[in-house]
Amino acid sequence: MNAILRHLVVLPVVVPLLAGAAMFFLPEARRTARVTLAAASVLTQLSIAVGLLYLTSDAAPYIWPEGVGVYAIGGWPAPFGIVLVVDRLTAVMLTLGAVVALATLVYSVARWDRPGQPFHSLFQFLTMGLNGAFLTGDLFNLFVFFEVLLAASYGLQLRGGGALRVKLSLHYIAVNLAASLLFLIGVALIYGETGTLNMADLAGRAAALARGDRALFDAGAAILGIAFLIKAASWPLNFWLPGAYSIALAPVAASFAMMTKVGFYAVLRLSTLLQEYETLGAALFYIGLATLVSGTIGMLAAKHLARLIAYSVLISMGILLASLGLRIEALTTPVLFYLIVSVLTTCTFFMLNGMTDRTRVTDPPVSPEDGVREAEPEPVYVAYGIKQPSIASGEEVGIAIPAAMAFLGMVFVCCVLLVSGLPPLPGFLAKFALLSTIVRSAAASGVPISTWVLCGAILFSGFVSVIALSRIGMRLFWSVAARETPRLRVLEAAPVAALVLLSLGLACAAGPVTRYLDAAARSLHQPDTYIRAVLSQETRREQPGAPRP
Amino acid sequence: MEIVYALAIGILAGAGVWLLLRPRTFQVLLGFTLLSYATNLFIFGMGRLALHQAPIISSAFGPVDPKLYADPVPQALVLTAIVIGFATTALFLVVLLALRGLTGTDHVDGREPHA
Numbered sequence: 001m002n003a004i005l006r007h008l009v010v011l012p013v014v015v016p017l018l019a020g021a022a023m024f025f026l027p028e029a030r031r032t033a034r035v036t037l038a039a040a041s042v043l044t045q046l047s048i049a050v051g052l053l054y055l056t057s058d059a060a061p062y063i064w065p066e067g068v069g070v071y072a073i074g075g076w077p078a079p080f081g082i083v084l085v086v087d088r089l090t091a092v093m094l095t096l097g098a099v100v101a102l103a104t105l106v107y108s109v110a111r112w113d114r115p116g117q118p119f120h121s122l123f124q125f126l127t128m129g130l131n132g133a134f135l136t137g138d139l140f141n142l143f144v145f146f147e148v149l150l151a152a153s154y155g156l157q158l159r160g161g162g163a164l165r166v167k168l169s170l171h172y173i174a175v176n177l178a179a180s181l182l183f184l185i186g187v188a189l190i191y192g193e194t195g196t197l198n199m200a201d202l203a204g205r206a207a208a209l210a211r212g213d214r215a216l217f218d219a220g221a222a223i224l225g226i227a228f229l230i231k232a233a234s235w236p237l238n239f240w241l242p243g244a245y246s247i248a249l250a251p252v253a254a255s256f257a258m259m260t261k262v263g264f265y266a267v268l269r270l271s272t273l274l275q276e277y278e279t280l281g282a283a284l285f286y287i288g289l290a291t292l293v294s295g296t297i298g299m300l301a302a303k304h305l306a307r308l309i310a311y312s313v314l315i316s317m318g319i320l321l322a323s324l325g326l327r328i329e330a331l332t333t334p335v336l337f338y339l340i341v342s343v344l345t346t347c348t349f350f351m352l353n354g355m356t357d358r359t360r361v362t363d364p365p366v367s368p369e370d371g372v373r374e375a376e377p378e379p380v381y382v383a384y385g386i387k388q389p390s391i392a393s394g395e396e397v398g399i400a401i402p403a404a405m406a407f408l409g410m411v412f413v414c415c416v417l418l419v420s421g422l423p424p425l426p427g428f429l430a431k432f433a434l435l436s437t438i439v440r441s442a443a444a445s446g447v448p449i450s451t452w453v454l455c456g457a458i459l460f461s462g463f464v465s466v467i468a469l470s471r472i473g474m475r476l477f478w479s480v481a482a483r484e485t486p487r488l489r490v491l492e493a494a495p496v497a498a499l500v501l502l503s504l505g506l507a508c509a510a511g512p513v514t515r516y517l518d519a520a521a522r523s524l525h526q527p528d529t530y531i532r533a534v535l536s537q538e539t540r541r542e543q544p545g546a547p548r549p
Numbered sequence: 550m551e552i553v554y555a556l557a558i559g560i561l562a563g564a565g566v567w568l569l570l571r572p573r574t575f576q577v578l579l580g581f582t583l584l585s586y587a588t589n590l591f592i593f594g595m596g597r598l599a600l601h602q603a604p605i606i607s608s609a610f611g612p613v614d615p616k617l618y619a620d621p622v623p624q625a626l627v628l629t630a631i632v633i634g635f636a637t638t639a640l641f642l643v644v645l646l647a648l649r650g651l652t653g654t655d656h657v658d659g660r661e662p663h664a
Contacts (some may be wrong), residue, residue, distance in 0.1 A: 163651040
């Protein structure tokens with residue numbers, strides 16, 4: 001049984017890969033089969049992720065006693081072969097990704113997956129890339145999984161077509177291609193200096209480097225860090241994000257909620273593993289602060305809800321990076337909690353935006369600066385003069401739920417509370433935990449000015465988001481004359497409601513969640529366990545002829 | 550040989566960055582191509598430059614001296630990077646053509662600066 005459970009680690013990569021590939025063989029007409037396959041795959045991933053969450057915790061010490069599971073792909077031992085590693089942080093990220101994927105998938109089935117391109121395959125590959133990036137213990141493999149998720153995201157991003165969307169996608173692709181090249185250069189430098197790509201092995205070898213070699217290694221790590229920060233959309237490398245996210249179709253933008261967090265995850269993982277946590281700080285703090293400020297200013301300037309949400313992603317990213325930059329170990333738990341909340345919020349908000357967008361009766365004049373979407377997406381096929389496949393977007397699927405506007409308004413209020421961090425929802429808890437930890441540890445070490453700057457910026461950004469979102473909310477929901485009530489499908493409303501309820505549940509169960517995250521943070525800051533688990537011999541495959549336990 | 554190799558990488562990267570910052574989409578595409586050449590050469594160079602050395606160590610003739618062999622890992626990395634770079638360049642080309650078809654201009658902003 002234990003031998004089987006060990007293989008759970010590789011399944012979050014294998015399942016979406018197989019499901020996504022199998023969908024290519026299903027003919028266009030077999031939509032139900034494709035949706036069923038996609039749903040089965042995502043549900044499997046969710047249950048695997050929850051299983052891993054349990055297996056890495058202290059409650060199940062019989063498989064991975066120290067909470068770190070290592071899977072050597074192909075049975076090659078660690079520093080030479082590629083390993084997948086699951087610890088508590090990875091399990092949390094996998095679960096979060098699966099929840100977001102499930103919600104977005106259900107939402108997309110309502111009407112968004114209709115036009116001809118292989119939406120569901122790309123979606124599966126996106127989740128595969130995400131899962132792989134969280135799981136992998138190898139630097140170059142991380143690059144490959146980044147590319148997998150980015151390639152899928154390019155395809156998803158382009159869905160719907162239209163000149164504006166193609167233009168912004170081009171910018172998005174260009175920025176990410178440049179970032180990928182930087183990633184490669186960083187990896188190559190690190191390999192050239194240390195001779196290894198395995199993250200755990202790297203930790204030991206980097207510490208043992210001679211002084212003269214250290215400079216090149218640091219340069220490599222810095223270039224790698226820049227690549228991660230581009231993906232994490234930190235200022236001044238984030239100007240691609242508002243355009244790209246606000247122009248993407250609602251379910252696509254919602255599933256992108258995890259993507260910036262992968263960059264953050266990579267920074268967190270590598271900085272703790274390489275014990276660069278101390279040296280990294282100052283720069284990261286100011287970068288994070290600048291991201292926070294740029295997001296706040298952007299929120300005040302944005303006129304369209306999608307753009308506003310995109311800027312709120314920047315704010316959350318800024319808070320995460322700046323908190324990481326303070327170099328307070330106790331802050332890791334609130335940072336992770338805030339990360340979970342902000343992903344759920346972004347996902348909910350983008351899906352909500354997809355529904356409120358339909359309340360508009362007449363299109364506003366499309367200005368290229370504002371990123372306003374077209375009412376009905378015009379497929380990219382037009383560009384090539386190919387006959388476009390039929391779009392059944394006006395078609396009704398499912399039952400229309402009553403009191404649609406009331407529902408949308410309620411969800412909108414919940415999202416505002418989540419973004420700005422006001423009491424009943426976990427946005428408040430997350431920000432409160434962040435602020436109280438910052439203040440407490442600052443009081444212990446003589447209150448540096450940076451602490452107060454960050455606290456002020458976090459509070460002010462919350463205040464600004466209340467202002468900006470109420471302004472949009474009044475225009476959306478109270479100026480009824482210019483709007484029509486949309487027909488909502490249960491399939492669209494259910495995942496949104498479920499996510500709101502989930503975040504409410506997160507607020508109620510904040511205690512257990514925080515305890516788990518605490519354990520995750522502790523193991524993150526004791527990388528020895530991780531390194532030992534990866535490099536130890538126990539994780540080898542069983543010998544083919546050996547008797548099984 | 551190191552000097553020539555480093556100069557080649559430098560020139561390719563410099564030309565690539567310059568093209569990348571140009572306003573026309575095709576120039577950007579060529580910039581990416583040159584930059585990825587430079588990157589690939591760089592990865593290869595990180596495995597140390599060596600002439601007439603096999604990348605695979607054979608222990609058939611007893612214990613071997615690794616100094617006599619080239620590092621195989623960067624070569625494998627370069628192969629992967631080439632494949633991925635090729636695919637993303639092709640994708641970029643498709644998007645480039647789509648933008649050209651939809652807007653009628655090859656400017657990266659989809660419109661001429663003074664139009």
